[in-house]
Amino acid sequence: MDKVSTIEGRAIPLGLKNVDTDVIIPAHWLKTVSREGLGRGAFETIREAPSNPFDVEDFAGAPILIAGDNFGCGSSREHAAWALLDLGITAVIAPSFSDIFSGNAFKNGILTVELPQDQVDRLLEIAADHPITIDLENQTVTTPFQDRFAFEVDPFRKHCLLEGLDEIGLTLERSAAIETHEQQRAQALPWLDAPQRRDAA
Amino acid sequence: MASKPRTLYEKIWDAHVVERRDDGTCILYIDRHLVHEVTSPQAFEALRLAGRKVRRPDLTLAVPDHNLPTTPRIDAAGNRLPIEDPQSAAQLAALEANAPAFGIDYIDAVAPEQGIVHVVGPEQGFSLPGATIVCGDSHTAAHGGIGALAFGIGTSEVEHVLATQTLQLRPSKSMEVRVEGELGPGVTPKDLILHIIGVIGTAGGTGHVIEYRGAVFERMSVEGRLTVCNMSIEGGARAGLIAPDEAVFTYLKGRPYAPRGEAWDKAVAWWKTLHSDPDAVFDKTVVIDAADVEPTVSWGTSPEDVVAVGGNVPAPESFADPSKQSAARKSLDYMGLEPGQRIENIAIENVFIGSCTNSRIEDLRAAADVLKGRTKAANVRWAIVVPGSGLVKRQAEAEGLDRIFTAAGFEWREPGCSACLAMNPDKVPPGERCASTSNRNFVGRQGPGARTHLVSPAMAAAAAVTGRLADVRTLAPCQAVDA
Ligand code: SF4
Numbered sequence: 001m002d003k004v005s006t007i008e009g010r011a012i013p014l015g016l017k018n019v020d021t022d023v024i025i026p027a028h029w030l031k032t033v034s035r036e037g038l039g040r041g042a043f044e045t046i047r048e049a050p051s052n053p054f055d056v057e058d059f060a061g062a063p064i065l066i067a068g069d070n071f072g073c074g075s076s077r078e079h080a081a082w083a084l085l086d087l088g089i090t091a092v093i094a095p096s097f098s099d100i101f102s103g104n105a106f107k108n109g110i111l112t113v114e115l116p117q118d119q120v121d122r123l124l125e126i127a128a129d130h131p132i133t134i135d136l137e138n139q140t141v142t143t144p145f146q147d148r149f150a151f152e153v154d155p156f157r158k159h160c161l162l163e164g165l166d167e168i169g170l171t172l173e174r175s176a177a178i179e180t181h182e183q184q185r186a187q188a189l190p191w192l193d194a195p196q197r198r199d200a201a
Numbered sequence: 202m203a204s205k206p207r208t209l210y211e212k213i214w215d216a217h218v219v220e221r222r223d224d225g226t227c228i229l230y231i232d233r234h235l236v237h238e239v240t241s242p243q244a245f246e247a248l249r250l251a252g253r254k255v256r257r258p259d260l261t262l263a264v265p266d267h268n269l270p271t272t273p274r275i276d277a278a279g280n281r282l283p284i285e286d287p288q289s290a291a292q293l294a295a296l297e298a299n300a301p302a303f304g305i306d307y308i309d310a311v312a313p314e315q316g317i318v319h320v321v322g323p324e325q326g327f328s329l330p331g332a333t334i335v336c337g338d339s340h341t342a343a344h345g346g347i348g349a350l351a352f353g354i355g356t357s358e359v360e361h362v363l364a365t366q367t368l369q370l371r372p373s374k375s376m377e378v379r380v381e382g383e384l385g386p387g388v389t390p391k392d393l394i395l396h397i398i399g400v401i402g403t404a405g406g407t408g409h410v411i412e413y414r415g416a417v418f419e420r421m422s423v424e425g426r427l428t429v430c431n432m433s434i435e436g437g438a439r440a441g442l443i444a445p446d447e448a449v450f451t452y453l454k455g456r457p458y459a460p461r462g463e464a465w466d467k468a469v470a471w472w473k474t475l476h477s478d479p480d481a482v483f484d485k486t487v488v489i490d491a492a493d494v495e496p497t498v499s500w501g502t503s504p505e506d507v508v509a510v511g512g513n514v515p516a517p518e519s520f521a522d523p524s525k526q527s528a529a530r531k532s533l534d535y536m537g538l539e540p541g542q543r544i545e546n547i548a549i550e551n552v553f554i555g556s557c558t559n560s561r562i563e564d565l566r567a568a569a570d571v572l573k574g575r576t577k578a579a580n581v582r583w584a585i586v587v588p589g590s591g592l593v594k595r596q597a598e599a600e601g602l603d604r605i606f607t608a609a610g611f612e613w614r615e616p617g618c619s620a621c622l623a624m625n626p627d628k629v630p631p632g633e634r635c636a637s638t639s640n641r642n643f644v645g646r647q648g649p650g651a652r653t654h655l656v657s658p659a660m661a662a663a664a665a666v667t668g669r670l671a672d673v674r675t676l677a678p679c680q681a682v683d684a
């Protein structure tokens with residue numbers, strides 16, 4: 001995974017609340033067996049409107065998206081994160097995120113930044129004409145106007161993003177502990193092992 | 202032994218912790234992994250690229266559901282019919298190849314047990330109380346209805362579980378939704394969960410796992426509990442669960458994957474310990490009075506946009522929050538509704554009975570009860586019933602429900618997700634309305650421009666016969682047909 005440290009550039013001031021995964025990437029785009037190319041379907045319904053922020057020239061290739069409360073609610077489809085990446089978006093700022101979406105985002109190296117609504121409103125205003133900067137190391141969002149907003153980030157996620165670590169690789173290093181757990185489980189909760197298989201029946 | 206009182210969620214969580222890091226993140230063991238065709242191809246591909254195996258294929262079960270067409274799958278001679286859409290066919294082919302290649306048990310598209318993954322899990326006894334269950338689909342929460350800790354995951358997590366049989370997670374907060382009193386006649390579990398989401402909002406459960414508590418749930422059938430837990434995700438929660446009881450044990454006993462003999466007895470003994478301790482502390486509690494719950498309908502494009510069927514479309518100004526006001530305006534515009542309009546005057550052209558929320562046998566019985574001896578209204582163009590699994594379908598046919606549906610003008614389909622998310626050919630046309638027993642009324646969910654009204658199966662049937670959203674309780678009792 002690519003390392004993430006500072007994300008700097010234009011931010012698409014979407015601002016909408018409850019942007020669900022069907023809006024980020026409609027279901028008919030999910031019929032793919034690859035992670036690539038989903039940017040074409042990203043925000044399809046919003047982009048039907050002639051004056052939508054995604055098709056404003058200034059925001060072409062913008063690395064940041066600013067949205068309202070509960071961003072990414074709805075389904076567990078990771079295609080939502082892949083679609084953002086395919087658009088070139090590597091950070092989303094919003095007052096809150098759905099749990100599944102922020103997990104999916106993190107696993108794809110997309111930073112989700114939670115800020116209070118008034119700070120998000122301020123950023124939406126600035127983003128219309130100016131770039132903003134997200135500094136993961138120092139956990140701040142700054143603007144060309146002395147704004148400096150601190151955000152919280154899970155320390156483990158921060159570490160993984162900064163170092164570009166692969167979570168599966170990290171877990172596999174703990175294989176011995178997993179084996180021990182499996183042995184204890186086989187003793188304590190034996191019925192959980194080896195359910196009858198269809199192909200064995 | 203005096204230990205800190207724990208919630209049901211904490212008990213299940215604790216039993217599955219492999220390791221806990223200082224920052225609170227745990228490696229959590231996963232007991233059951235359900236896999237379907239849409240969110241798995243990239244995970245298998247990544248495993249292959251990294252040269253990784255599936256750690257516990259025996260704890261993994263694959264079944265296609267999301268984009269299978271619901272038209273007949275085999276011809277008169279018993280040959281499999283091809284899937285027309287090349288991309289759907291490719292996803293199905295990928296799962297069909299990946300399952301055996303990684304040693305995973307696979308229910309194929311024409312097996313009688315095939316169905317929506319969240320219907321199949323409990324029905325096969327693959328999902329068990331106290332188990333950690335994951336699937337690359339957010340409605341995995343449904344399995345909480347039998348007392349499992351079940352939640353949806355993304356494709357990277359699917360890959361993580363396949364490779365390690367664990368996930369790295371931090372515990373959620375716990376939320377109690379306590380329903381006091383009794384549901385009125387004609388009020389179903391679907392109405393209850395829609396009402397609950399209306400009260401807590403779509404972000405009300407964010408960061409939490411909900412435990413549904415109260416006598417209403419003890420009296421509720423297991424299938425009803427699956428319906429309630431299914432929509433926990435619409436309330437923002439990652440999972441929802443209900444303490445398992447005798448009703449759950451009776452439901453599971455003898456199912457194909459369920460434990461047998463001595464293993465069964467041991468399992469039941471443990472399952473009986475799975476309830477929140479009397480002094481357990483929840484981070485958040487919401488109390489709902491069952492008497493307040495009416496047959497409920499969604500009017501907007503978020504599952505929190507609900508109202509009792511006897512009510513009116515709300516005015517955007519009636520919401521305190523300005524962002525909710527503008528969202529409501531957008532919703533009404535999309536839905537083609539006016540503030541103040543009576544819900545019961547809203548005409549519908551389509552009816553969908555199906556989805557992992559409401560496609561089990563009790564759901565079909567409830568709808569058929571209303572439809573018996575009646576036919577759909579002239580303005581209802583398209584009405585379909587999509588059973589949740591092949592076994593539900595057979596059971597319904599054995600009870601003659603299929604004939605009631607077809608006599609009423611419904612199409613009787615093969616199992617799958619269908620018009621719940623319109624990935625397959627079952628779509629609601631742009632600008633048309635659908636009374637739907639599914640779980641999401643998002644913009645474009647049932648097809649581009651489609652307008653969804655979420656309802657219970659009985660209410661969907663009432664909408665079909667009246668051609669509008671209607672209170673099922675006010676329909677005259679149906680003619681006595683030979684039972
Ligand atoms: S029926 Fe709908 S909600 Fe349920 S698994 Fe299928 S697509 Fe998801």
